[in-house]
Structures are given as structure tokens and as C-alpha cells.
Amino acid sequence: MTCRIAVFGTGYLGATHAACMAELGHEVVGVDVDSAKLAKLESGELPFYEPELAELLQKNIKDGRLRFSSSYADAADFADVHFIGVGTPQKRGEFGADLTYVNSVIEELAPLLSRPAVIFGKSTVPVGTAMKLAQRVKQLAPAGVDVEVAWNPEFLREGFAVADTLHPDRIVLGTDKFRAGRAEEVARKVYEQPLAEGIPFLVTDLSTAELVKTAANAFLATKISFINAMSEVCEAAGADVSFLADAIGYDARIGRRFLNAGIGFGGGCLPKDIRAFMARAGEIGADEALTFLREVDNINMRRRTRMVEIARQSTGGSLIGARVAVLGAAFKPDSDDVRDSPALNIAGQIQLQGASVSVFDPKAMDNSRRIFPTLNYATSVEEACEGADVVLVLTEWREFRDLEPNEIAGVVRRKQVIDGRNCLDPQKWRSADWSYRALGRP
Numbered sequence: 001m002t003c004r005i006a007v008f009g010t011g012y013l014g015a016t017h018a019a020c021m022a023e024l025g026h027e028v029v030g031v032d033v034d035s036a037k038l039a040k041l042e043s044g045e046l047p048f049y050e051p052e053l054a055e056l057l058q059k060n061i062k063d064g065r066l067r068f069s070s071s072y073a074d075a076a077d078f079a080d081v082h083f084i085g086v087g088t089p090q091k092r093g094e095f096g097a098d099l100t101y102v103n104s105v106i107e108e109l110a111p112l113l114s115r116p117a118v119i120f121g122k123s124t125v126p127v128g129t130a131m132k133l134a135q136r137v138k139q140l141a142p143a144g145v146d147v148e149v150a151w152n153p154e155f156l157r158e159g160f161a162v163a164d165t166l167h168p169d170r171i172v173l174g175t176d177k178f179r180a181g182r183a184e185e186v187a188r189k190v191y192e193q194p195l196a197e198g199i200p201f202l203v204t205d206l207s208t209a210e211l212v213k214t215a216a217n218a219f220l221a222t223k224i225s226f227i228n229a230m231s232e233v234c235e236a237a238g239a240d241v242s243f244l245a246d247a248i249g250y251d252a253r254i255g256r257r258f259l260n261a262g263i264g265f266g267g268g269c270l271p272k273d274i275r276a277f278m279a280r281a282g283e284i285g286a287d288e289a290l291t292f293l294r295e296v297d298n299i300n301m302r303r304r305t306r307m308v309e310i311a312r313q314s315t316g317g318s319l320i321g322a323r324v325a326v327l328g329a330a331f332k333p334d335s336d337d338v339r340d341s342p343a344l345n346i347a348g349q350i351q352l353q354g355a356s357v358s359v360f361d362p363k364a365m366d367n368s369r370r371i372f373p374t375l376n377y378a379t380s381v382e383e384a385c386e387g388a389d390v391v392l393v394l395t396e397w398r399e400f401r402d403l404e405p406n407e408i409a410g411v412v413r414r415k416q417v418i419d420g421r422n423c424l425d426p427q428k429w430r431s432a433d434w435s436y437r438a439l440g441r442p
């Protein structure tokens with residue numbers, strides 16, 4: 001069954017959701033306040049890099065199921081199902097989430113609705129937000145127009161956004177427990193196709209749905225910081241964290257996924273989400289429950305400092321005047337996202353310590369330049385490595401993992417590589433006469 005859907009916010013989450021909903025056969029309008037972004041999307045061009053998404057965007061625009069608009073009136077008139085996918089960044093100078101954008105969607109949209117509708121929140125929000133938004137919608141929607149707010153958190157990973165949206169591990173829906181299940185009925189229509197594949201569909205109250213999302217990200221962040229804490233111990237003991245991760249990962253209760261030690265987690269989600277979670281827990285009197293997340297955050301940030309320290313050691317104890325090649329700027333491979341990127345942060349710290357830093361990333365160059373204009377940007381791996389005293393691999397793009405040591409041996413000043421993601425084969429580099437170092441490995 002075809003639904004008429006509006007998606008508010010056409011960033012990494014919203015543009016993916018809009019294109020995937022159209023791919024499922026629905027009629028979709030994507031709404032944003034950023035006219036440059038809309039212009040690109042309208043012409044079938046993605047304003048960011050995400051594998052497989054451009055094809056989906058172009059196909060569904062061409063087939064007439066997907067369009068974009070800056071008009072809330074247009075969206076309110078067109079759609080019966082509304083998804084909120086705007087940003088919820090960390091507040092400046094505070095841990096809490098900035099809900100300005102989510103609130104403004106509700107303030108603008110609710111008064112324009114003239115027939116029954118369901119608003120599904122997908123943005124990651126502090127527990128209690130959906131309930132407040134539902135009350136606000138009640139005040140703002142025209143008399144007699146029944147508008148329900150439900151929460152449908154999103155679990156997609158950048159780099160796998162299309163597959164994660166079309167074939168999610170689970171679909172979680174939080175609804176107002178005093179209502180008669182209409183949001184659930186609508187969600188079942190929207191997700192008819194994935195649900196037919198037997199994907200678990202979990203319906204709960206609004207608060208639990210919000211918490212499922214923040215708890216999932218807190219767990220993932222904790223898992224990464226756990227292995228990075230083990231990495232610190234391995235460094236002190238002269239042991240190998242990669243071997244350790246493989247060995248403990250065979251225990252199915254632990255699992256090998258998300259146990260890659262290195263320079264830690266970044267991006268537009270995990271860092272800000274654990275901080276917002278701590279802030280919200282404090283507001284509701286549960287701060288003690290989440291004090292461990294502060295340590296998770298500290299361990300994570302320490303990895304960046306440690307990487308800078310190892311780079312400094314490799315250049316004789318001072319980075320002043322050193323030439324450092326940085327391979328990778330995105331917070332993870334297969335993405336151009338540099339929000340809170342450990343790679344870029346490390347590149348910046350090294351530059352501040354007096355080195356000349358040359359960065360190359362296959363997709364994140366424009367975004368990096370925008371937020372860090374003072375670094376040198378190269379157009380290839382070879383150019384970045386020209387005259388380098390040390391090469392740092394900070395994002396595990398396939399092209400870096402597959403790099404042959406002798407491809408760059410001729411251009412560097414000294415054959416030193418530091419593997420910030422434990423993604424290279426130490427044996428290969430050492431036998432090509434390189435000095436190889438990594439975090440948490442002897």
C-alpha cells in the first residue's frame with residue numbers, strides 16, 4: 001500500500017530515509033531549510049557521500065515518487081505520514097542535545113495540518129522529548145484535527161545507510177499508550193515490505209523507544225572504549241590488542257564486531273549521543289547510573305592524545321618542523337562525514353605542535369577543508385606522503401588498507417608508518433623495511 005510521506009531534514013539520515021521510502025513504493029517529499037542542499041537533491045545529486053544512495057535518489061526522482069521542497073505548507077498538504085529527521089547536535093559548551101531544530105519542525109508543521117496525520121520522530125532525542133512534542137502538537141494542531149506523535153528511532157550506520165534502512169535489524173516504535181494503536185497501523189503500512197521479510201517489529205511506549213536508541217549507542221561506544229582500555233593495558237604490558245580482540249571475540253557472548261581498537265569513535269552520533277544521555281540522566285535524577293559513560297568518553301579522547309604522542313616519539317620527541325602525512329580524514333571509511341572525526345582532530349593537534357601536516361582522504365576533502373582550512377590537502381596518497389617523516393593511517397579506507405609499502409617508499413623521507421586503526425598487516429610493512437607502530441600492539 002502506498003503512503004504519502006514527508007521527511008523533514010534531508011541530511012545523512014533524512015535524505016536516506018526519503019529515498020528508501022520512495023524505493024519501497026511510497027510517494028515522498030523531502031523538506032529542508034537549506035536551499036543549496038535542496039537544489040542538489042532536486043537535480044539528483046547527493047550533498048554528501050553515501051554508497052548506493054545517489055542511484056536510489058536518481059531512480060526515484062525519475063519515477064516520480066520522490067521530490068524535494070522547502071515548503072512546510074506543501075508537505076502538510078501532501079502527506080499523511082511525517083518523519084522528523086533533523087539534527088540534534090550537542091549544545092555549544094554543554095553536554096545536552098540541542099532540540100531547536102526538532103522543536104521548530106513541530107512549531108511549523110502542526111498548525112498547517114488539516115487532516116489526520118502521524119508524526120514519527122526519527123532524530124535521536126533525550127528521553128521525554130517525544131512526550132513534550134506530543135503535548136505541543138495537541139496545542140498547535142487545528143481543532144478537530146487528530147495528529148499523533150510516535151517515535152521510530154533510526155539505527156542506520158553511515159557507509160551502509162541504504163542497506164540498513166531497507167533491511168534493518170529491527171524496527172522500534174514508541175507510541176502514546178493512551179491511543180488506540182493508529183501509529184502502529186500506519187507504521188505497519190509504511191514498513192510493509194521490510195516487515196514481510198520477518199524483521200522484528202517492537203512496539204513500546206514513547207520513553208522506552210527513545211531510550212532504546214540512546215542505550216544502543218551507549219553500548220556501542222562502551223564496547224569500543226572497552227577494547228581501547230584493553231589497548232592501553234596491552235601497550236603497558238607489551239601485549240597485542242588485535243589478537244586479544246580476536247580471541248575474546250570468539251566467545252559468542254562477547255562477539256568480535258565493534259572490538260576494533262585504535263584512535264576511537266567519532267562522528268555525528270556516538271560522541272554527542274553519550275554526552276546527551278549523561279546530561280538527560282542528570283536532569284531526571286539518574287546521573288549515577290551513567291557515570292561510567294564519562295569514563296567511556298575519557299578513554300576515547302585519550303586515544304587521540306596517545307596517537308599524537310606516538311607521532312611525536314617517531315619524530316625524535318618534537319613535531320616542530322616535521323612533515324607528517326595523514327591518510328584519512330573522515331570519522332570512518334565509506335563516508336565523507338568529518339563531524340568529531342578522530343582523524344582530523346589528530347591532524348589538527350599535530351599541526352598545532354609545529355608539524356607540517358598533509359592530509360588525503362578519498363571522499364572527505366571538501367568537508368575537511370571547510371572545518372580545518374589550515375591543514376595542507378593533497379590530491380593523492382603519494383602527494384600526501386611526499387617528504388614525510390612519518391605516515392599516519394587514521395581512517396581505514398580500503399585504498400589505505402591495500403596500500404603496498406613500496407608504492408610510497410620512494411616518496412617519503414623516512415619509512416615510518418603508524419597504524420591508527422590496526423588495519424595494516426604489520427608483517428608486510430616490516431618486511432619491506434618500514435618501522436611499523438600501532439596502538440595497543442608491541
Ligand SMILES: NC(=O)c1ccc[n+]([C@@H]2O[C@H](COP(=O)([O-])OP(=O)(O)OC[C@H]3O[C@@H](n4cnc5c(N)ncnc54)[C@H](O)[C@@H]3O)[C@@H](O)[C@H]2O)c1
Binds near residue numbers: 012085156
Ligand atoms: N547520520 C546518521 O547516521 C544517523 C543515524 C541515526 C540517527 N541519526 C540522528 O538523526 C538526526 C539527523 O542526523 P543527520 O546526521 O542526518 O544530520 P544532518 O546535519 O546531516 O542533517 C540535518 C538536516 O536537517 C535540516 N534542518 C534543520 N532544521 C530544519 C527544519 N526546521 N526543517 C527542515 N530541515 C531542517 C538541516 O538543514 C540538515 O540538512 C540526528 O538526531 C542524529 O542523531 C543520525
Ligand SMILES: O=c1ccn([C@@H]2O[C@H](COP(=O)(O)OP(=O)(O)O[C@H]3O[C@H](CO)[C@@H](O)[C@H](O)[C@H]3O)[C@@H](O)[C@H]2O)c(=O)[nH]1
Binds near residue numbers: 155158266273332
Ligand atoms: O570497532 C570499532 C567500531 C567503530 N569504531 C569507530 O566508531 C565510530 C562510529 O562507527 P559506526 O558506529 O560504525 O558509525 P555511525 O555511522 O556513527 O553509526 C552509529 O551511530 C548511528 C547514529 O546514531 C547509529 O544509527 C548506528 O547504529 C551506530 O553504529 C567511527 O569513528 C568508527 O571508526 C571503532 O573505533 N571501533
